[in-house]
Amino acid sequence: MSQPENYWLGKWGRGRSGGGRIVGVLGIAILVAITINTALTKPNGATGIPPGQRLAPFAVPLALSDLEGDANVATHARDGSAGEKPACSVRGARIFNVCQLYEQGPVVLALFVDSGSCPGILDDMQKLEPSFPGVRFAAVAIKGDRGQLRGLVRSRGLTFPVGIDKDGALAVLYKVASCPQVSFAYPGGVVQSKALLLRPSIATLRARIAELLTAARARGWRGPA
Numbered sequence: 001m002s003q004p005e006n007y008w009l010g011k012w013g014r015g016r017s018g019g020g021r022i023v024g025v026l027g028i029a030i031l032v033a034i035t036i037n038t039a040l041t042k043p044n045g046a047t048g049i050p051p052g053q054r055l056a057p058f059a060v061p062l063a064l065s066d067l068e069g070d071a072n073v074a075t076h077a078r079d080g081s082a083g084e085k086p087a088c089s090v091r092g093a094r095i096f097n098v099c100q101l102y103e104q105g106p107v108v109l110a111l112f113v114d115s116g117s118c119p120g121i122l123d124d125m126q127k128l129e130p131s132f133p134g135v136r137f138a139a140v141a142i143k144g145d146r147g148q149l150r151g152l153v154r155s156r157g158l159t160f161p162v163g164i165d166k167d168g169a170l171a172v173l174y175k176v177a178s179c180p181q182v183s184f185a186y187p188g189g190v191v192q193s194k195a196l197l198l199r200p201s202i203a204t205l206r207a208r209i210a211e212l213l214t215a216a217r218a219r220g221w222r223g224p225a
Contacts (some may be wrong), residue, residue, distance in 0.1 A: 009061070009083070010072040010167070055107070055190075059090035070166060071092050071165045098189070103187070111140050111182075115201055118180055121204050122157060138161040146164060146166070177197075
């Protein structure tokens with residue numbers, strides 16, 4: 001008998017240990033740093049996942065779904081507090097899985113908090129998405145209010161997937177210390193270039209995505225012409 005989607009999300013693994021509490025405390029601490037950092041508009045040295053490394057695997061509920069559960073960040077089966085099943089294999093209509101995304105093409109991934117000016121990056125991504133067919137855009141809100149997030153997604157007419165990381169695990173995993181943090185990765189998930197640590201101009205974001213697309217094609221990716 002198959003298990004429900006939320007069985008494989010991280011809350012089930014964390015429910016048997018103190019891992020959830022630890023991640024939660026770290027997540028809150030990092031969110032405080034993000035808030036301060038955003039207010040000062042000065043990156044504090046954190047750079048996200050370095051170029052050449054693969055995006056850390058995770059699966060989270062889609063913001064507009066009714067699925068509940070913490071992030072699954074497991075790299076193998078029965079990975080303790082990270083999750084019971086490897087995150088890359090946790091898939092479903094109500095789940096945002098970063099592995100599934102980068103299997104489809106180059107990725108532009110924004111991690112953000114739903115406050116202040118930070119969600120403005122979503123408007124920029126929505127504006128640019130039609131210009132880059134084959135590039136997969138996505139975003140994940142770290143903590144925040146689920147109802148407000150749903151309202152934000154709907155009011156802005158976002159057509160790319162938006163997930164929610166309600167316990168803040170990705171803030172730790174992706175070394176988030178500013179808002180937004182935008183990562184650029186090749187098909188297969190290897191990071192192409194340094195993450196953007198603050199909201200860039202629309203021209204800068206367009207240029208970075210164009211560089212990603214050119215580099216992906218140079219590596220043999222054959223997306224839409």
